[in-house]
Amino acid sequence: MNQNVFDDPRITAVGLLVEAHAGLSARFAAQLEEHGLSSVEFEVLTRLARSPGNQLxxxxxxxxxxxxxxxxxxxxxxMERDALLCRRxxxxxRxxxxxxxxxAGLERLDDVLPGHLRIIEQWFTGQLDPPALAALLDGLRQVRDAVHPGATAGSTDLPPHLARPRDEDPVT
Amino acid sequence: MNQNVFDDPRITAVGLLVEAHAGLSARFAAQLEEHGLSSVEFEVLTRLARSPGNQLxxxxxxxxxxxxxxxxxxxxxxMERDALLCRRxxxxxRxxxxxxxxxAGLERLDDVLPGHLRIIEQWFTGQLDPPALAALLDGLRQVRDAVHPGATAGSTDLPPHLARPRDEDPVT
DNA sequence: ATCCAACGTTTGCGCCAGCAACTATAGCTA
DNA sequence: TAGCTATAGTTGCTGGCGCAAACGTTGGAT
Incomplete structure (x- = not known):
C-alpha cells in the first residue's frame, strides 16, 4: 500500500467537500433539534411548503x-401524529x-427558518467575500449538474425535481 | 408562509452543496458496492491504512x-468477520x-482505489478547469475550517459528536 | 494500600431507513 | 366487458447506528 495515495489532491478535494458538508449538516441538525425537528422532517416541511397548495x-x-x-x-x-401535516x-x-x-407545520417552519438562514450565513456564505463565494457556488453548480442528472431546471433553488410536472392545479 | 424565502440565495447555496455531496456519495457507494464495501467500511480502511502500523x-x-x-x-x-482487519x-x-x-484489507483497498480516484476525477475535479477548481477548493477549505469543530476549538459548546478536540483529520 | 473518578470498549435497546411483498386502483387492449 | 400490466401507497422484515448503561482498567489522591 502506497502511503502517497492518500495525499492525492483528488482525495483531498473530496475530503474538503465531505467535511464542509458534514460540519454544516451537524449545525443544522443541532438547531433543528431545538425546535423538535429532524433534518428529514425539515426537508419534508420545506418541500411541501413551497409546493402549490402546500401539498405533494x-x-x-x-x-x-x-x-x-x-x-x-x-x-x-x-409528522401527521405530531400534527405538522395531514394526509388528504x-x-x-384513489x-x-x-x-x-x-x-402548525407552517408555524414550525416560521420558527425555524430565521435561525436556519442565520446559520447558513454564519458558517457558510458569510465565510467568504462575494467573489470567492460566487466562485465556490459556480464550482458546486458545475459538479452538481454533472453528478445530479435531472437537476438542471431553473437556476432557482434546491429542487431539481421541479421538472416533474406530475399533476395539475398550478396555484402559484 | 412567504414563498420568497425559498428563493433566498443562502438556501440555494446550501442546496448546491448538499446535492453535489449527495451525487458524489452515490457514485462512490455504487463503485464500492461492486467491491463489497460500504462507504463506512471504505473510510475505515483508508483511515487505518494511512495510520502508522496500519492500525488505530x-x-x-x-x-x-x-x-x-x-x-x-x-x-x-x-470487517473482522470479513477478514479485512483484526483486533489486537x-x-x-489493557x-x-x-x-x-x-x-486482505490492503488488497481490497488496492482493488478499489484506482476506480475511486477515477470517479473523483470524472465527476468532480475533472469537471472544472484548474483555476475554477482551485477557487472551489479554497472556498470549501474556508467553510470547512469554519465549521470544523477542531478548528474552532474553545469558541462554542457543541454537541458531543461535534466536539472532536483530537488530531482527527490528517486528510487535508 | 485503598479509593475513586475517568477512560476504552462492548452491549441492550430503540429508532430509522430500505427492500420486497402485498393491496388497491388505474388504464390500456381486445 | 374481461384481463393484463403499471402505478400509489403501506407493511413485514432486516440492518445500521446512536445513546446510555455496564464492565474492566487506569492513574491519581489520600
Whole structure:
C-alpha cells in the first residue's frame, strides 16, 4: 500500500467537500433539534411548503427528498401524529394521497427558518467575500449538474425535481 | 408562509452543496458496492491504512470517522468477520485495542482505489478547469475550517459528536 | 494500600431507513 | 366487458447506528 495515495489532491478535494458538508449538516441538525425537528422532517416541511397548495403526493415527496416511498410513508406517519401535516385523499386518483402541511407545520417552519438562514450565513456564505463565494457556488453548480442528472431546471433553488410536472392545479 | 424565502440565495447555496455531496456519495457507494464495501467500511480502511502500523485504537478510529464508538465496535466486528482487519490488544493499556488492517484489507483497498480516484476525477475535479477548481477548493477549505469543530476549538459548546478536540483529520 | 473518578470498549435497546411483498386502483387492449 | 400490466401507497422484515448503561482498567489522591 502506497502511503502517497492518500495525499492525492483528488482525495483531498473530496475530503474538503465531505467535511464542509458534514460540519454544516451537524449545525443544522443541532438547531433543528431545538425546535423538535429532524433534518428529514425539515426537508419534508420545506418541500411541501413551497409546493402549490402546500401539498405533494407521497411519491412526488419521495422524489424530492432522499427518501424511498416507504421512508416517506413513515415520516409522514410521524409528522401527521405530531400534527405538522395531514394526509388528504386525491380526488382524481384513489390510489394517491397528498401530504398537506398544517397551520402548525407552517408555524414550525416560521420558527425555524430565521435561525436556519442565520446559520447558513454564519458558517457558510458569510465565510467568504462575494467573489470567492460566487466562485465556490459556480464550482458546486458545475459538479452538481454533472453528478445530479435531472437537476438542471431553473437556476432557482434546491429542487431539481421541479421538472416533474406530475399533476395539475398550478396555484402559484 | 412567504414563498420568497425559498428563493433566498443562502438556501440555494446550501442546496448546491448538499446535492453535489449527495451525487458524489452515490457514485462512490455504487463503485464500492461492486467491491463489497460500504462507504463506512471504505473510510475505515483508508483511515487505518494511512495510520502508522496500519492500525488505530478504536476510540481514535471513531474520532476520525463520523461514527460513535459503538458504531466503530460494530463496523469493526463486521470487517473482522470479513477478514479485512483484526483486533489486537494494546500492550500498554489493557482497556484499549487496536484495529489493524489485514493483508486482505490492503488488497481490497488496492482493488478499489484506482476506480475511486477515477470517479473523483470524472465527476468532480475533472469537471472544472484548474483555476475554477482551485477557487472551489479554497472556498470549501474556508467553510470547512469554519465549521470544523477542531478548528474552532474553545469558541462554542457543541454537541458531543461535534466536539472532536483530537488530531482527527490528517486528510487535508 | 485503598479509593475513586475517568477512560476504552462492548452491549441492550430503540429508532430509522430500505427492500420486497402485498393491496388497491388505474388504464390500456381486445 | 374481461384481463393484463403499471402505478400509489403501506407493511413485514432486516440492518445500521446512536445513546446510555455496564464492565474492566487506569492513574491519581489520600
Amino acid at each position: 403526493r407521497m411519491t412526488d415527496l419521495a422524489a424530492q427528498t432522499s427518501l424511498s416511498t416507504s421512508g416517506v410513508t413513515r415520516v409522514v406517519d410521524r 385523499a386525491c380526488p382524481n386518483d 390510489r394517491s394521497s397528498y401530504a398537506v402541511v398544517t397551520q | 485504537r478504536m476510540t481514535d478510529l471513531a474520532a476520525q470517522t463520523s461514527l460513535s464508538t459503538s458504531g466503530v465496535t460494530r463496523v469493526v466486528d463486521r 490488544a494494546c500492550p500498554n493499556d 482497556r484499549s485495542s487496536y484495529a489493524v488492517v489485514t493483508q
